[in-house]
Amino acid sequence: MxxxxxxxxxxxxxxxxxxxxxxxxxxxxxxxxxxxxxLKTKDLLPATYRQPKKNxxxxxxxxxxxxxAFSIVGFVWGPGQTAPIHDHLVWGLVGIYEGAIExxxxxxxxxxxxxxxxxxxELVTAKAxxxxxxxxxxxxxxxxxxxxxxxxxxxxLYGTDIGLQKRxxxxxxxxxxxxxxxxxxxxxLYT
Numbered sequence: 001m002x003x004x005x006x007x008x009x010x011x012x013x014x015x016x017x018x019x020x021x022x023x024x025x026x027x028x029x030x031x032x033x034x035x036x037x038x039l040k041t042k043d044l045l046p047a048t049y050r051q052p053k054k055n056x057x058x059x060x061x062x063x064x065x066x067x068x069a070f071s072i073v074g075f076v077w078g079p080g081q082t083a084p085i086h087d088h089l090v091w092g093l094v095g096i097y098e099g100a101i102e103x104x105x106x107x108x109x110x111x112x113x114x115x116x117x118x119x120x121x122e123l124v125t126a127k128a129x130x131x132x133x134x135x136x137x138x139x140x141x142x143x144x145x146x147x148x149x150x151x152x153x154x155x156x157l158y159g160t161d162i163g164l165q166k167r168x169x170x171x172x173x174x175x176x177x178x179x180x181x182x183x184x185x186x187x188x189l190y191t
Contacts, residue, residue, distance in 0.1 A: 004190050006041045007063050007072065010034055014070055014157075024091040024135035027159065031093060032131055035157055039095040039129060045074040045153055046189065052078030052151045061183040063190045064161050071161045073183065075154045077101060077146035085118065085143040085170040086179070091135040092158040094144075099152030100127040106141040108174055116174040141170065 013034035163183035168176040
């Protein structure tokens, strides 16, 4: 079976789930077994895209349908590379394809002065075939890093083209800045 065939099979599952529910928590829970099977696909990220950059993680658009109902994105994490604390403002699943990463999950909580702060909720070490997920507002803020000596590859499935999505990065005080994290490729690797 080709990679495009695996993608089309996942797309059918995604569209079926999205017809059944719009509740983001239910979407990620129902998609998890389908995404788990998809993560077992060999060579999702071609060899030419697997080498980490020296200064920052890489983000490659693997696939998105014309209606941009979802996107599949591959990330390459070199040793020591980090994504700052950020949100997504859309549902998503993150699968560890190769290597391992650490994910720190946060919750935005109201403080006494009617402002907000970030509370660390959990630190998770995820390894190959592990799946995490995000959905607003309750489980949407995290940071990711590769503290290990080997590169890591993660495959992400989001409920929009995340490379066009306006969202936020945070510092630990919950101050935020608007961002868009564009893909390194404009044309998806698979059509």
